[in-house]
Amino acid sequence: MGEVKLIGAWGSSMTWRVQMLLKMKGIEHEYVEEDLANKSPLLLQHNPVHKKVPVLLHNGKAIAESLVIIQYIEETWENGPSLLPKNPYDRAVARFWAKYFDETCIPAMLKASKTAGEEREKAKEEAIELLKFLDNEVKGKKFFGGDTIGLVDIALSFGSYWFDIISEIVGLELITKDKLPNLCQWIDEFVNHSFVKENLPDRGRLTQIFTMFLGSAAK
Amino acid sequence: MGEVKLIGAWGSSMTWRVQMLLKMKGIEHEYVEEDLANKSPLLLQHNPVHKKVPVLLHNGKAIAESLVIIQYIEETWENGPSLLPKNPYDRAVARFWAKYFDETCIPAMLKASKTAGEEREKAKEEAIELLKFLDNEVKGKKFFGGDTIGLVDIALSFGSYWFDIISEIVGLELITKDKLPNLCQWIDEFVNHSFVKENLPDRGRLTQIFTMFLGSAAK
Incomplete structure (x- = not known):
């Protein structure tokens, strides 16, 4: 399914939401720790609107907002455990x-x-x-x-x-x-x-x- | 697909969002006009949290929040035109x-x-x-x-x-x-x-x- 990176911050509950789902589904990914006191060009480039973590990069394409990311993961990796009900x-x-x-x-x-x-x-x-x-x-x-x-x-x-x-x-x-x-x-x-x-x-x-x-x- | 009712208010752009999709998809429904100055027991019963329109009732089950309703409609009536991209x-x-x-x-x-x-x-x-x-x-x-x-x-x-x-x-x-x-x-x-x-x-x-x-x- 290509390269998956997660830009997050340690201790951020919003980052944690996404990490949990990636772990639950066993999706291999690289975790990139962001310094929120000194935001990186990577974060600013991929989430210029909110400048916030988490941001998921999938094959270089960025998705921001934890609830949006969770739905993206659910719809992209449909196998494995799911957070979203079937009905x-x-x-x-x-x-x-x-x-x-x-x-x-x-x-x-x-x-x-x-x-x-x-x-x-x-x-x-x-x-x-x-x-x-x-x-x-x-x-x-x-x-x-x-x-x-x-x-x-x-x-x-x-x-x-x-x-x-x-x-x-x-x-x-x-x-x-x-x-x-x-x-x-x-x-x-x-x-x-x-x-x-x-x-x-x-x-x-x-x-x-x-x-x-x-x-x-x-x- | 059963009985569909939309509780809305004339002129509300949030109601309009849902009406557009129902019309686009040709979903037969009953429209129930809500008096926002004197909210009905029907609205208060089905959206006790926000007490706001629009509320969609599908076979008696309520869904509130226009963006949530839109996704519900898209996932329930998958045929016809769609607002959500396939990808x-x-x-x-x-x-x-x-x-x-x-x-x-x-x-x-x-x-x-x-x-x-x-x-x-x-x-x-x-x-x-x-x-x-x-x-x-x-x-x-x-x-x-x-x-x-x-x-x-x-x-x-x-x-x-x-x-x-x-x-x-x-x-x-x-x-x-x-x-x-x-x-x-x-x-x-x-x-x-x-x-x-x-x-x-x-x-x-x-x-x-x-x-x-x-x-x-x-x-």
């Missing part, structure tokens, strides 16, 4: 939730992590209200994808491990058992899934990196 | 630009339309910089989809007819020949495409509706 309706539902988490939930969660006092309380309540839809969606299921990990689980990875570290650094309690019980259970299942567990970035190093960015934020 | 790479590129327009360009364009004075000038320059990527993308082509209308053309419909009306109401000059020549040419091709032209909502009525919402905004 068009289930696929539409998965796309809807992945989009919802990226566009609506992540900004709200980050806002809560970056604010303080009353402003944080308000942002926290707003984020919880938004996440309740996902809490309800995963109720009675092991994963959003059912018994196996699917697109929504991979899309929500930031909400599990990454956001837990951020919350710890800034002293935020947002995803709690009393407010979002099913999401808490999902996080537990997700981070302890054998394939996920062995591929999560080191917590200590990730804490150091996030502390650099967030350490001075509200506590 | 996975071209499909990824189309998804990238549609997402870019929705998430990045539309908010910037609306900001320019809702501000005044120096703030508007700044917002305008920012929106132009973002739109330059799309201007470059359509350079030398009739449509984003090539010789025929594709996903990006339909996604950008708001940037053609709808935004032209908004610009007229609020006295904004944003998409101009000197700054965005290829996009201007695309708008001309798009709104004069026979299928598009005969399906555009009435300009007078759309002007009235937008004036109600925007009339009091900065001029």
Whole structure:
């Protein structure tokens, strides 16, 4: 299937989404670590619009945006395990939730992590209200994808491990058992899934990196 | 293929995206007009997350978000004309630009339309910089989809007819020949495409509706 390169950044949950799928499908690829503080000509050439990782290069052709890349991989390497359900309706539902988490939930969660006092309380309540839809969606299921990990689980990875570290650094309690019980259970299942567990970035190093960015934020 | 209903709102460019594809593919459906000022139990039941149109109901199952609906239609009714390219790479590129327009360009364009004075000038320059990527993308082509209308053309419909009306109401000059020549040419091709032209909502009525919402905004 030709040459595959992934331009990514260590610790980036968006890069991780793509790495997981490449590993799941056993797609041989070269990983190119990007220095986000000093962006490379390779990144700027291939993602001039957003200048962000991840970028997938397949035979020299670039694809950006993790959810777009994931669909490209699914449609190009159709064999092997898949994150996307076979049924068009289930696929539409998965796309809807992945989009919802990226566009609506992540900004709200980050806002809560970056604010303080009353402003944080308000942002926290707003984020919880938004996440309740996902809490309800995963109720009675092991994963959003059912018994196996699917697109929504991979899309929500930031909400599990990454956001837990951020919350710890800034002293935020947002995803709690009393407010979002099913999401808490999902996080537990997700981070302890054998394939996920062995591929999560080191917590200590990730804490150091996030502390650099967030350490001075509200506590 | 069962019962198809579309919950939409007259004049909504997001509803229009889905209507165009249903018409293109000749999919029989019932159109249900939603009163956005007094949302119906039907809408709230089927899109409790966003409470927005359009919502497609296929045999009673709901799908929301126009770009998600379009992909569902493409994957469910595979016969007939298609908005999505056959090639996975071209499909990824189309998804990238549609997402870019929705998430990045539309908010910037609306900001320019809702501000005044120096703030508007700044917002305008920012929106132009973002739109330059799309201007470059359509350079030398009739449509984003090539010789025929594709996903990006339909996604950008708001940037053609709808935004032209908004610009007229609020006295904004944003998409101009000197700054965005290829996009201007695309708008001309798009709104004069026979299928598009005969399906555009009435300009007078759309002007009235937008004036109600925007009339009091900065001029």
